[in-house]
Amino acid sequence: MSPRARTEADAWRAHAPVFAALGDRTRLSLVTKLRDGRSHSISELTSGSKLTRQAITKHLRVLESAGIVYSVRKGRTSLYEFDPEPIEHIREYLGLVSREWDRRLHRLKSFVES
Amino acid sequence: MEDRIEKRIELKAPVPRVWRALTDSREFGEWFGVKMNSPFVPGQVARGQITYPGYEHLTMEIVVQKMVPESLFSYTWHPYAVDPNTDYAQETPTLVEFKLEKTANGTLLVVTESGFDKIPARRRMEAFRKNEAGWTQQMRNIESYVTQS
Numbered sequence: 001m002s003p004r005a006r007t008e009a010d011a012w013r014a015h016a017p018v019f020a021a022l023g024d025r026t027r028l029s030l031v032t033k034l035r036d037g038r039s040h041s042i043s044e045l046t047s048g049s050k051l052t053r054q055a056i057t058k059h060l061r062v063l064e065s066a067g068i069v070y071s072v073r074k075g076r077t078s079l080y081e082f083d084p085e086p087i088e089h090i091r092e093y094l095g096l097v098s099r100e101w102d103r104r105l106h107r108l109k110s111f112v113e114s
Numbered sequence: 115m116e117d118r119i120e121k122r123i124e125l126k127a128p129v130p131r132v133w134r135a136l137t138d139s140r141e142f143g144e145w146f147g148v149k150m151n152s153p154f155v156p157g158q159v160a161r162g163q164i165t166y167p168g169y170e171h172l173t174m175e176i177v178v179q180k181m182v183p184e185s186l187f188s189y190t191w192h193p194y195a196v197d198p199n200t201d202y203a204q205e206t207p208t209l210v211e212f213k214l215e216k217t218a219n220g221t222l223l224v225v226t227e228s229g230f231d232k233i234p235a236r237r238r239m240e241a242f243r244k245n246e247a248g249w250t251q252q253m254r255n256i257e258s259y260v261t262q263s
Contacts (some may be wrong), residue, residue: 093230097119097230101227
């Protein structure tokens, strides 16, 4: 990944609704394919899908704008790669909110049961 | 991806007792760790001062949504609005719902917080990180306080 692409991805990511990008069956299946850590061409990602190349490209752009995947040019072809960071952040964040609720409810329990 | 948090907890206390602990803003503050300035009224904003030592400068703000007696209490808010430099009002709030159900031994409380798909997660994460160490310490203090009393 070039430094420039990295910076762009970071800038996008800063405002990107990662959850929203993942809240779609097609995009989730694309993420599953891309999670192998290899670069994939749009043709590769379209094969086995009922969707057109254009539709897949549109979904990839949504994932890209959320920072979940990024594209690299190889000659005339765009290859897509997976970036685990945004999903990790989401997981970490939800984990924190979840633990906070555990603590609050623990205090509520002591409060109403005493 | 799951955009909600759900918690279920059995409380050995009757439904009316739990309802009061949730919807009486003074009682709510006792276990939540906030001193609310006004009662909870559907459709109205309620503000309060966080009472954790070291976090008293933080204001908590909720908008009460529904109060169905002894059954449902809900509000919207901005979770972890802990960074004074971030204007949280620009962001879509999450919805917190408390649902109560009578059981043989007391009350089943189900808490859900939903709507995380609308918030810019990374920015929130960064805001939280700055305060994470502090919060962790606060939680330890509270836990020891609760177990001592």
